Amino acid sequence: MAMNDGKPVSVIAELGRAARRAAGRLAQCPAADRNRALTGAAEAVRSSAEQILEANATDFERARKRGISGAMLDRLVLDKARLEGIAAGLETVADLPDPVGRELARWRQPNGLEISRVAVPIGVIGVVYESRPNVTADAAALCLKAGNAVILRGGSEAVESNRAIHAAIVSGLGAAGLDPAIVQMVPDQDRELVGALLAAHEHVDVIVPRGGRSLVERVQRDARVPVFAHLDGNNHLYWHGSADPAMAVEVIANAKMRRPGICGALETLLIDRSCLERLPRLVDELAVLGCEVRGDAEACNCDDRIRTAAEADWQTEYLDAILAVRCVDSPDAAVAHIARYGSGHTDGILASDPAVVESFLDRVDSAIVVHNASTQFADGGEFGFGAEIGIATGRLHARGPVGLEQLTTFKYVVRGSGQTRP
Amino acid sequence: MAMNDGKPVSVIAELGRAARRAAGRLAQCPAADRNRALTGAAEAVRSSAEQILEANATDFERARKRGISGAMLDRLVLDKARLEGIAAGLETVADLPDPVGRELARWRQPNGLEISRVAVPIGVIGVVYESRPNVTADAAALCLKAGNAVILRGGSEAVESNRAIHAAIVSGLGAAGLDPAIVQMVPDQDRELVGALLAAHEHVDVIVPRGGRSLVERVQRDARVPVFAHLDGNNHLYWHGSADPAMAVEVIANAKMRRPGICGALETLLIDRSCLERLPRLVDELAVLGCEVRGDAEACNCDDRIRTAAEADWQTEYLDAILAVRCVDSPDAAVAHIARYGSGHTDGILASDPAVVESFLDRVDSAIVVHNASTQFADGGEFGFGAEIGIATGRLHARGPVGLEQLTTFKYVVRGSGQTRP
Numbered sequence: 001m002a003m004n005d006g007k008p009v010s011v012i013a014e015l016g017r018a019a020r021r022a023a024g025r026l027a028q029c030p031a032a033d034r035n036r037a038l039t040g041a042a043e044a045v046r047s048s049a050e051q052i053l054e055a056n057a058t059d060f061e062r063a064r065k066r067g068i069s070g071a072m073l074d075r076l077v078l079d080k081a082r083l084e085g086i087a088a089g090l091e092t093v094a095d096l097p098d099p100v101g102r103e104l105a106r107w108r109q110p111n112g113l114e115i116s117r118v119a120v121p122i123g124v125i126g127v128v129y130e131s132r133p134n135v136t137a138d139a140a141a142l143c144l145k146a147g148n149a150v151i152l153r154g155g156s157e158a159v160e161s162n163r164a165i166h167a168a169i170v171s172g173l174g175a176a177g178l179d180p181a182i183v184q185m186v187p188d189q190d191r192e193l194v195g196a197l198l199a200a201h202e203h204v205d206v207i208v209p210r211g212g213r214s215l216v217e218r219v220q221r222d223a224r225v226p227v228f229a230h231l232d233g234n235n236h237l238y239w240h241g242s243a244d245p246a247m248a249v250e251v252i253a254n255a256k257m258r259r260p261g262i263c264g265a266l267e268t269l270l271i272d273r274s275c276l277e278r279l280p281r282l283v284d285e286l287a288v289l290g291c292e293v294r295g296d297a298e299a300c301n302c303d304d305r306i307r308t309a310a311e312a313d314w315q316t317e318y319l320d321a322i323l324a325v326r327c328v329d330s331p332d333a334a335v336a337h338i339a340r341y342g343s344g345h346t347d348g349i350l351a352s353d354p355a356v357v358e359s360f361l362d363r364v365d366s367a368i369v370v371h372n373a374s375t376q377f378a379d380g381g382e383f384g385f386g387a388e389i390g391i392a393t394g395r396l397h398a399r400g401p402v403g404l405e406q407l408t409t410f411k412y413v414v415r416g417s418g419q420t421r422p
Numbered sequence: 423m424a425m426n427d428g429k430p431v432s433v434i435a436e437l438g439r440a441a442r443r444a445a446g447r448l449a450q451c452p453a454a455d456r457n458r459a460l461t462g463a464a465e466a467v468r469s470s471a472e473q474i475l476e477a478n479a480t481d482f483e484r485a486r487k488r489g490i491s492g493a494m495l496d497r498l499v500l501d502k503a504r505l506e507g508i509a510a511g512l513e514t515v516a517d518l519p520d521p522v523g524r525e526l527a528r529w530r531q532p533n534g535l536e537i538s539r540v541a542v543p544i545g546v547i548g549v550v551y552e553s554r555p556n557v558t559a560d561a562a563a564l565c566l567k568a569g570n571a572v573i574l575r576g577g578s579e580a581v582e583s584n585r586a587i588h589a590a591i592v593s594g595l596g597a598a599g600l601d602p603a604i605v606q607m608v609p610d611q612d613r614e615l616v617g618a619l620l621a622a623h624e625h626v627d628v629i630v631p632r633g634g635r636s637l638v639e640r641v642q643r644d645a646r647v648p649v650f651a652h653l654d655g656n657n658h659l660y661w662h663g664s665a666d667p668a669m670a671v672e673v674i675a676n677a678k679m680r681r682p683g684i685c686g687a688l689e690t691l692l693i694d695r696s697c698l699e700r701l702p703r704l705v706d707e708l709a710v711l712g713c714e715v716r717g718d719a720e721a722c723n724c725d726d727r728i729r730t731a732a733e734a735d736w737q738t739e740y741l742d743a744i745l746a747v748r749c750v751d752s753p754d755a756a757v758a759h760i761a762r763y764g765s766g767h768t769d770g771i772l773a774s775d776p777a778v779v780e781s782f783l784d785r786v787d788s789a790i791v792v793h794n795a796s797t798q799f800a801d802g803g804e805f806g807f808g809a810e811i812g813i814a815t816g817r818l819h820a821r822g823p824v825g826l827e828q829l830t831t832f833k834y835v836v837r838g839s840g841q842t843r844p
Contacts, residue, residue, distance in 0.1 A: 024761065024787070027785075027787065028784070028785055107806065109804070109805075109806055113795060113799065113804075115805060115806075120787065122817055122818070123817060205817050205818070206818065226648060226818050244840070247840040250840065250842055251840060251841075251842055253842075254842035254843060255842075258842070258843055339446065348836075361835050362450070363449075363450055365446070365449065365542065365833070366833065367833055367834065368833065368834045368836060369833060369834070369835050369836070370836045370838065371835075371836065371837045371838060372837070372838040372839055372840055372841075373535060373836055373837075373838025373839075373840070373841040373842075374841065374842045374843050376842075376843040377535065377836060377838075377841070377843055379843075382531070382535075382843065383531075383537060383834070384529065384531055384537075395544055395545060395627050395831045396544070396627070396628065396648050396818060396819040396831060397818040397819040399831060399832060399833065399834075400833070400834045401834075409817045409818060409821060410821060411787070411788065411789055411790065411791060411821065411822070412789065412790045412791070412805070412821075412822045412823075413783050413791050413793075414770075414790060414791070414792045414793065414795055414799060415793045415794070415795075416792065416793060416794040416795025416799075417794055417795075418666070418669040418672065418673060418794050418795070419673075419794075419795040419796065419799070420672055420673055420675075420676035420677075420680070420795075420796045420798075421676060421680055421796050421798040421799055421804065
């Protein structure tokens with residue numbers, strides 16, 4: 001490794017230059033090399049299971065002594081089953097279709113020029129994440145599969161686990177004859193290195209944050225590089241009078257309670273006035289599942305199990321077993337509520353009237369709009385992308401689940417036979 | 423207009439909020455409304471020709487008194503023919519196919535969910551430009567056609583002309599019953615307003631700079647918003663031994679001299695050693711066209727009309743009647759030169775050996791790669807896009823010519839029949 005003066009900007013610039021060189025060479029390698037690196041990494045994860053679990057035990061002990069909470073400890077801890085999940089995940093990504101080199105469009109101009117748009121890797125991707133050590137493998141695998149180099153910066157709690165998993169990935173790269181600089185880790189936990197990484201627009205093409213709201217907020221605030229992320233998933237369903245009531249109850253309960261803590265979970269139900277009489281049936285179902293319901297005055301009037309909602313409830317992504325319910329007079333009012341309070345993640349309608357459905361899907365400007373299905377389908381796997389690196393609510397390049405396709409960009413290839421421009 | 427405290431950030435925030443509201447409503451309007459606004463604007467440009475030309479005469483006089491140079495004066499000046507060009511341009515954009523609502527992909531998941539990816543407007547676009555008043559109409563037309571609101575900030579030299587053209591566009595919006603806030607101008611020429619616009623990431627989704635290098639450089643440096651732009655077009659052609667020599671000479675001459683000042687113009691020819699003996703024939707042709715040739719030692723040895731090139735020549739986008747020529751030993755050396763000195767805009771190969779061609783097109787990582795055709799085809803019109811707002815060398819969302827498609831983004835529409843996620 002070349003020398004640098006140790007300043008955060010210089011450290012990141014050195015990683016960035018190595019990543020850029022590695023990405024340039026990787027773009028010339030066939031898919032088979034990338035896939036061999038992934039399966040090699042999976043083997044290395046299995047064969048170094050003992051070292052990885054030991055490293056993880058060190059992280060775990062240190063975290064426990066620092067009094068870190070149960071949920072975070074659970075995200076941090078690895079066992080044989082989770083490690084096998086990591087290895088299998090690497091193999092799954094290896095088996096996905098190659099996203100590089102796809103012909104996205106092709107046409108012929110009247111002068112005979114054949115123009116095509118071809119998928120190519122983005123280049124260098126920075127991934128900033130928190131305590132889950134599996135992200136080290138998952139994020140590296142997706143970036144590598146799409147032909148990119150990646151610079152990883154995980155959470156300080158998981159530093160030993162991440163290093164051990166990173167070593168396995170580097171061993172996979174080596175087995176495939178690829179440059180170890182394709183997957184690099186920021187060398188230490190100095191927080192200034194994160195700032196330097198977020199500002200490194202010459203060296204990094206896009207940043208993907210993986211973690212809680214405060215991490216994403218910091219990344220979005222400080223990045224001088226495009227970011228694929230979402231800050232909130234304050235998701236809505238609108239229950240219209242034309243919906244089948246049994247279907248509506250089932251979908252709402254699933255959207256809220258299947259896993260209340262994921263970003264695709266339902267947070268606010270907008271119930272059409274004409275459906276209010278069916279609300280107690282829904283509250284029954286939610287009560288069984290342990291879900292608290294907070295509503296506006298009209299909802300509270302329907303069912304005394306519903307507690308009064310405040311303005312803050314419309315703004316809150318609970319990520320918990322709480323549902324806010326607001327009565328609306330019309331599809332227009334539902335669309336207006338979503339425009340005001342929504343976070344542009346996933347919003348849907350339960351209805352059977354086609355005109356109402358199409359107008360809603362057209363007018364709601366969220367990354368994902370859903371008709372008669374659970375918002376919890378907001379997931380790259382459920383979209384058939386094989387895997388996802390996250391969900392984006394930004395408007396450019398990547399929106400919704402970010403899978404392998406969104407980790408590529410494109411170039412134009414123009415094929416002529418001596419054409420000159422008049 | 424609501425009151426604000428007159429600070430640049432507040433002025434831009436007020437424009438931004440009005441633009442966001444207008445964009446939200448515009449997204450619900452049919453294409454016919456947008457097209458009627460464009461044809462209405464064309465009519466208004468024609469019917470207010472006298473006022474526009476008067477305003478332009480004011481700008482012109484002021485610029486002339488300030489001692490502004492001939493090229494810039496020429497960019498500034500309007501006459502009846504140029505004004506008719508502006509009006510006709512608005513009508514051309516009205517006639518282009520609607521880029522909004524296109525179904526970009528559709529598939530069915532095994533659980534019966536129908537997922538589609540549908541083109542939607544980006545939202546609010548900021549356009550920062552220099553002395554050409556036609557950009558006011560061209561940029562507004564493309565943004566509006568793609569369903570976006572736009573905030574325009576033109577050059578101080580053209581301020582009266584821009585206001586007059588803007589008034590015609592607003593009149594077209596009015597004739598179509600659309601919100602005038604769809605096309606707004608930054609109200610005065612305070613330079614701090616540009617800074618505030620570039621930083622307004624809450625209000626503006628993308629910035630498009632239109633103008634010279636120093637403008638683009640400033641925008642790229644200061645923007646806290648994605649930018650569609652290119653800084654340089656230091657474009658290359660590689661003349662391989664398998665190329666037809668007559669075709670090569672003709673294409674090189676066109677790529678350099680058709681219009682040496684456009685961003686797609688050729689700047690450096692990489693000539694394979696095996697083609698050196700044909701170089702004098704090319705120099706003959708270029709001499710007739712008034713083009714100076716600068717070369718490395720081997721090129722100079724071939725022809726004493728070639729002057730010695732310095733390192734700076736490989737780095738320079740001349741935008742002038744000068745061609746740099748460097749002798750290379752192999753396709754690898756050509757690719758390496760382009761990777762080192764190129765600006766990722768447009769680079770090409772002249773060759774007939776398919777393996778050499780495909781390897782070059784694959785390995786050169788520029789927005790546009792060209793085989794046996796002039797680099798001057800790097801243009802949205804020549805690509806069949808109907809019109810372009812510029813050419814981008816960034817890697818995300820828009821790359822190469824930025825036409826109507828790239829002024830849209832997408833959302834996912836998920837259609838179900840009561841599916842819940844297991």
